[in-house]
Amino acid sequence: MIKNDLEKYQVKYQENAVLKEYTTLHIGGEADYIVFPNSISQIQICVTLFKKYQIPYTVLGKGSNVLVLDEGYRGGIILLDDNFSDIEMMDKTHVKVQAGMTLKGLCQFCLTQQLTGLEFACGIPGSVGGAVYMNAGAYGGEMKDVVESVIFLDEHNTIKCLSGEQLCFHYRQSYFSQNQSIILEVIYRLEIGNFQHIEKKMTELMNLRYQKQPMENYSAGSTFKRPKGHYASALIKYCQLQGFSIGDAEVSKKHAGFLINKANATSKDFLTLMHYVQKEVYEQTGYLLESEVQILNHQEKTL
Ligand SMILES: Cc1cc2nc3c(=O)[nH]c(=O)nc-3n(C[C@H](O)[C@H](O)[C@H](O)COP(=O)(O)OP(=O)(O)OC[C@H]3O[C@@H](n4cnc5c(N)ncnc54)[C@H](O)[C@@H]3O)c2cc1C
The missing domain is CATH 3.90.78.10 (UDP-N-acetylenolpyruvoylglucosamine reductase, C-terminal domain)
Structure with a gap:
């Protein structure tokens, strides 16, 4: 039983999880399992176990760009959310962040570090993984402008890394829309900016969003x-x-x-x-x- 194995490896999971609770559309039936891995090795364990038990699986972040069907999902969801959201500075202008971090959290971090370049994304209610998958964008900016590289699991459960240029970013599309991979960590390339200017821009864009959307x-x-x-x-x-x-x-x-x-x-x-x-x-x-x-x-x- 997959449950016994998940417990053995101390991976948090939920059975018969109501997926509408995990999406911003608030629609959809149950998934057989949701797992909440909190490290790369736990994500790899989940993939291994889903393959071992021949359970179809997919990955979700904040569920802000998905429609779940009423009949739900017969399989397992790997949820990368707060459980997988560490963030760190690599040097003065490069930030490394795990896929489950929200864009809002990432933008707040950049503000405190006085880094500019991601203001356009502060109101997009997704995770870093979902945003890279979708090449999310708004107000003239897109993920493609600021992604230096992405570390991911390929279809063989192997860790790989590709640079932004290799990720074939197009309008709401990326390498990941065509390949069966799990985005683990993203390295962003930003610029040193001014706290007040960054904060002002974010506030303006948020206000615009609330006015129009x-x-x-x-x-x-x-x-x-x-x-x-x-x-x-x-x-x-x-x-x-x-x-x-x-x-x-x-x-x-x-x-x-x-x-x-x-x-x-x-x-x-x-x-x-x-x-x-x-x-x-x-x-x-x-x-x-x-x-x-x-x-x-x-x-x-x-x-
Ligand atoms: C009110 C509102 C406003 C929005 N405004 C914008 C906007 O201005 N611009 C914009 O581009 N979008 C916008 N969106 C859509 C959405 O927020 C973005 O597409 C966001 O980037 C999706 O991230 P997510 O974590 O919610 O992804 P999810 O909805 O969880 O997943 C979306 C897709 O990405 C895949 N995925 C998620 N995480 C990973 C991962 N770690 N590895 C591999 N695949 C993964 C999923 O399998 C799925 O196919 C908006 C949505 C809402 C509700």
Whole structure:
């Protein structure tokens, strides 16, 4: 039994874990297991055990860019969160951080060290691992601008390192979107800045976010990627879909690019709304909106 092995290696875990508690959309059924490893060797043990017991598995950070299906996930989730979030200065401008650290925590650390370059990310509610996986970005900045290198586990459970240039960062895409790896640690390359300037920029960007985005609702951020030459939110607005809802899933009245869960939306509501929006936008404008939200599906996302 995997439970006995997890206990033997002192890996914290939960059985039949309700995944909506682990995502910002607050949708989704149970996973058979969630494990909470607190070191690289514990992560490797989890991978070894999931392989040994032929249990499909995947990794999650803060769950701020995923839709979990109502039927849940038949397998194991490796959760890299506060349990795996050490941070340290390597030299005056390089910060090394474990994948479970929040971007908010990382940005606060940079502020105290008077390091500039990551202000754009302070309001993105993800983990460092999720942000690198997605090449998260906002207000003109992206992970690709500041990632020096990434240490990860490859599909054979071996520790590897690639430089930022080798990680094929593109719009909301990275090497990791195509490869079955677990991001462990990220080294950021920043610049020495001024405490007041960094703090002012972060406050401005946070205020802007709260003004424009439905931060008070459950969501996974922008539901769709920006199509070439346009904005998803402008297209959705043009099609008069703002406020349109299916069950408790709604196109946000505050920001058309965000599909939200008003309270008890199911994944079926959310997916039906997504498909409806895609169809209407395509028929009325010719633009095909591609999902930015990752759908947690053990057939597609098994590492
Ligand atoms: C209100 C709101 C605002 C947002 N604003 C922005 C924004 O401005 N810009 C932006 O880019 N995004 C934004 N997002 C989306 C989201 O926060 C980012 O994509 C974030 O980087 C996801 O990080 P996460 O830890 O939550 O990843 P998760 O949602 O947990 O996972 C996302 C994907 O990354 C993979 N993953 C996670 N951790 C690892 C790891 N350690 N190793 C390998 N794979 C991993 C998962 O398997 C999954 O496929 C927003 C979301 C919300 C809710």
